[in-house]
Amino acid sequence: MFNDATNYAQQVDEVMLFIVISSVILLLIVTVAMIYFVIRYNKKRNPVASQISGNTKLEVFWIAIPTVLVLFMFYFGYAIFHESRVVPKGALIVKVVGRMWEWKFEYNNGKDSKELYLPSGKPVKLELTTLDVNHSFYIPAFRIKEDVVAGRENYMVVLPQKLGTYDIVCAQYCGFHHSLMHTYLHVVSNDDFMKWLGTKDSLESNNRFQEYYPVKKLLAKN
């Protein structure tokens, strides 16, 4: 189940596992007890019901235990999440610009790209803005998203680790081709990244929008 694309993603999965396991236990207790009672205290086996109107100790018990449990879940989730909000010193800054229905990435040397290239092992602050409506910048493999809200600049911190190509999708509904607002994240070694950064703009892309609407067709339409 664990996702090792980044350290952070792995920790998110740990939080998830913790909550899911506790939940499954609670669900089993409730369901098994319910089914057992319905069978065990069936009218035939138990013709006369006992009129039990409550039990304060039991009530306190099943308020207290879940409260402690959920507080723990809360804290665990918050503590991990907090990491993704702290911008480390010296983080690489990349501007992410969303618009209906594509992403563009701007690096501080002036280079623009339709696909996101990031060096492995270096923290990155992604500054998220949109030219039109709201979008949401989501990298499923990194277990993180942040909305791109009209009129504001949101941010997200990632620390790419494993080399590879990952999907980037839009998670906030943004109209007609919301589902095609897709591109790729390439995590490459630092050397490859520096080499790539030195080349000229790469506004070609193989994302899903282009599959449906190749750039030529799009230009012809407008």
Add this chain to the structure above:
Amino acid sequence: MENADTASYVDFYHAEGKHKGILSWLLTTDHKRIGLMYMCSMMTFMLIGMTLGVLMKIEMLTPGKTIVSAQTYNAMFTLHGLIMIFLFIIPGLPAIFGNFMLPLQIGARDVAFPRLNLLSWYFYMTGGIFAILSLFLRGGPIDTGWTFYIPYSIRTGTDVILPLLAAFILGFSSIITGINFVTTIHRMRAPGMGFFKMPLFVWSLYATAWIQIIATPIIGITIILVIIERLFQMGIFDPALGGDPLLFQHLFWIYSHPAVYIMILPAMGAVSEIIPTFAKRTIFGYKAIAYSSLAIAFIGYFVWAHHMFTSGISETSRFIFSLLTFLVAIPSGVKVFNWVATLYKGSITPGVPLLFVMLFVFLFSIGGLTGLVLGSLATNAHLHDTYFVVAHFHYVMFGGTVMIFFGALHYWFPKMFGKMYNEKIAKWTIPVIFVGFNMLYFTMFILGYEGMPRRYWDYLPKYQTLHVISTVGSWILVTGIIIMLVNLINGLRKGPKAPMNPWGGKTLEWTVPSPPPVYNFEEIPVITHGPYYYGGEEEK
């Protein structure tokens, strides 16, 4: 008492009134007739909504286009959401069973304001008709999603104003019903029925009514502001004009989160009725259940921003709203524990309504527990706005409220119509619904965890297998629901006559004939016991 069945009386269907035929319905002020009119209209909308849902799932069979274009798909999930939320599940149990049963359960002859009650049905219908009309006028079917997020809802070329007006009018229907119920509960309880002798369904209606009264005006104001923004470009929400789109999201969820409790609380109330009746014993922890309704209604106001964890709100807000979200889970948990404890040492007949309750407890628990996954900040940033959320809210609203809607229908059917349905067939629909439901929605949890966002017309090929399973599940589910409904309709047409108290319930609706006479009670009863008194010592 038992032979009151056969004693001569005229039930409310046959009683002579001022009007005849269809007018005896359209101009009625009888809470029972109004409840039934709500039932007919809401079930029609429910069926339209389900049809849209099934069509959406068929579209999801293959990546890319299967049957409809992206634009049509966007309109379909918007409409599906709007219908299910505003026309079906928010009026929900209160409008049907609340109207029909509230006066009966508290020993009253009608609600406090019978004419207002009729007016609220007309508001409801006007809203529904506006929503339908909007599909055929000007810009075509709205495509914003049921959440109307700005700026998209200001930019889209489709018609947003009419559906917004529809929601606005429906809001009035909701507020009026709320005021009516609060007044009725305060003023019209039978002598001897203190607040802590009220049936728990009444308690839940009471808590719900307060949310309806207090929260609904906020969506009303928000809607008006969006309309103003769209018509006059005022610059309230649109950042291009100096407005703030997050302000909209706050206002929207300040209503729409409490609205989730408008949807679920009455269902929880109905569960608290059904379990004692079929376990033949008093409810475990009456006060805990009653207070937890109020606690949910109250804390429910302070968790709205958990829908906005990824919208760029401050880390402090994320911290606080996440914490409160975890806390609001506790009273719901308390209810579940109390229900299960009520089965302990009961003398249980597993009748159809109880089986629906068991289905509910299982599905609703999954819905609630996955809410914890979404409430945690770390996992929320991954799962928010993915299919995980779609699964979560269907487990809560469909697995929770709608299953109890079905359960309540089977529970009060004999009282409402004076007929019985075929219990054997009804029992067999439950496993079908169970299998279909979990195939349809459990797969969505996995899809979401794997990163498939919601409101997607197209998807990456790796998600296809799960979508196919899910779509087949939707067919099984609706087959179960159709059999269930046909069985009820058959019961209505040619079922045997139902006795006054087929399940051996103790609340007051079971002390009047089925179906009840126009003014419910010959003589207003005097209450001496709690609502679920099956003998023995009573807690004071």
